[in-house]
Amino acid sequence: MTDSLTVSAAGDTAPPSGSAGMLGRLGDAMAGRTRLVFGIWLAVLVALGAAAPSVFDSLAGAGWQANGSESVRVRELAEQHFGGNSSAAVQVVVHSDTATVDSPQVQQVVGEITGVFSGDARFGAVVPPQPGMSISPDGHTGILIAGANASTDDMVKAVDEHKAALTDLSGDGVEVYPTGASALWSDFNKANHDAMLEAEMFSWPVTLAIMVLAFGSLVAAGLPLLLTLAGLVASAGGLVLLNQITPISVWAMNFAMMFALALGIDYALFIVARFRDALTSAPNARAAVAETMDTAGKAVALSGLTVLVSLSAVLIVPAPAVRTMAVGIMFAVAFVLLATLTLLPAALGALGTKINAAALPHAKRQQHRSPRFAAWGRLLHDKPWPFAIGALIVLIGLSVPVFGLKVAMPSIQVVPADAPVRQGYELVQAQMGKGAPGMLQIIAPAADADRASSTAMTVDGISMVTPAQPAGDDSGLVMMQALPDVDPSDARMGEILDDLRDTLPSEALVGGAPAENLDLQQALDHYLPIIVGIILVLGFALLLIALQAPLIAALGTAVSLLSTAAAFGVAKLIFQDGHGASLLGFTPQGFLDGWGPVFFFAMIFAIAMDYTVFLLATAKEHYEHTGDPKRAQVDGMAHSGRVIFAAAAVMVAVFFTFALADPLPPKEMGIILGVAVLLDAFAVRLVLLPVLLRLTGHAAWRSPAWLRKALPSISFAHH
Structure with missing residues (x-):
């Protein structure tokens, strides 16, 4: 499918013809109706922005439970x-x-x-x-x-x-x-919120500096930040309104802030870089916008869809906090994607050549086709095996530790030492025993009270059972408290809970805060392989639809999985084994927080596919033009390498600022995602994937006739 643009005598670009791509026509429409687009977005931002300031006070603070447990x-x-x-x-x-x-x-x-x-x-x-x-x-x-x-x-x-x-x-x-649990979440949410805001404030100027260096223009660098800010404001207000319908975890906004900033800048980087290149050959700004959206716009749309699909898999976990964290990020990504496909084209159409205003000296000599990355692409093409073997050794070596990864729900150590909840927790332990802050609750029919109490005392690890307390109504139930002899976060707590449930009368139920954590961990462990499978299948399907080439779609999915495994291997070394803990300022818990594998896998894989789409979409665009796999590989690298490098630098800066946080979960999140981006962008997208394109040649882009007929026709080339 190709696009055509006609230029009128007056020099204005007419709407693309009926053969134009949908996103090309959308870009043309946005660039031709800038006042209307700006007006609509202003109204949306004013409406949602009014609710945005209350986002952290309005959203829910709990929800860490396995519904139905x-x-x-x-x-x-x-x-x-x-x-x-x-x-x-x-x-x-x-x-x-x-x-x-x-x-x-x-x-x-x-x-x-x-x-x-x-x-x-x-x-x-x-x-x-x-x-x-x-x-x-x-x-x-x-x-x-x-x-x-x-x-x-x-x-x-x-x-x-x-x-x-x-x-x-x-x-x-x-x-x-x-x-207690409610006080723990109150103190922890505050500490986490403060840490996230501090990291965000630090990351914005760092991000702007990287963007200025990448673009060489203050206007071009500032545009992605303004776009991302618009998406963040809209998503924050949207979450406040959505919270009126169903409780949304405050963690949803914490994650959304970070992810929207990183992805929003990624998308805008790709679009703005392509627009600046299109300006050199297009008759005017509106034509350049149409060309940009018909090429880079498709890649961004596909990337955003991949992120949304990856995160949607997390929704099957029956835990409100986990589900709404995914919803929060999806909300933010959806708003950022919408802004990228509508507001950004309108802004580019209005700016035109002014996009290069306030340019640094080196920017005036900068070309979209980077000579350095072209040379790098040729080097990979001429000597593929040393680079392929080196990248695989690094990635596989870092992936090996993942087989020893342990997960558990966070311990009291994730709360600052001076928080009242932790001081009370440690005082109770000192005065009443290690297990006192994590009493297990047993509810049973009154007729089974004596048998339940005596049976509970036979369980290894239970040091005391309180007298049965009758219900305050005619339900015929009694409650007892069972005192474990281990800390609530001790690995033995799971065995104690299982033994207690196995030996008590069938009508007796066991709960309490430690039991809720363990039931949630069991649900997360159960759903992890299902989520991984769903994400891999859907990721491959989306790449297949976009690239129309099963081999490169499969390879792109496989290397994304490899970089994700390597990131978790590094997480095991740091957060479980404690390597570098003193440098990073934390005490290792001996495990990774239990929600990490499910959530981080979806997030890391989404980021990995983001760069996969940028590189392969650009390479496919050049393959469609030339039919030459070498030109596709080298020019794909030359035209997308700088953007991937700059986008990765921005993401690493954003994520690693969270390593400065005192609470452990945001520190885990920042370091794991930052390492994942480093590995994925530099070892996979800028080395391994281009080498795979070199080694597979024409086969990378080959597609059976029956498959081409079954798939929708998508082209990344603009004619």
């Missing part, structure tokens, strides 16, 4: 029948070195804590510290429990609102620390 069922029963004494209940630790819990001094503080909770309907029954259950053996530490009378998300918000009032009650020798 036994532990979630226990929490629901606890909220219905036991005054909200569930995993979402707020535990307030009260401690005094000099006074006991039953002293007037401490009892006055307990009363004041009760008063904080009494005026808020989100809290259920308030249970003061009980001897033998929630008071330490020495009597100096007690735990007050405020039941959860609202959803887990609302309980996190309730803690957000009241934790300052609670901690302010500390004084006169009495210490007060709100703790």
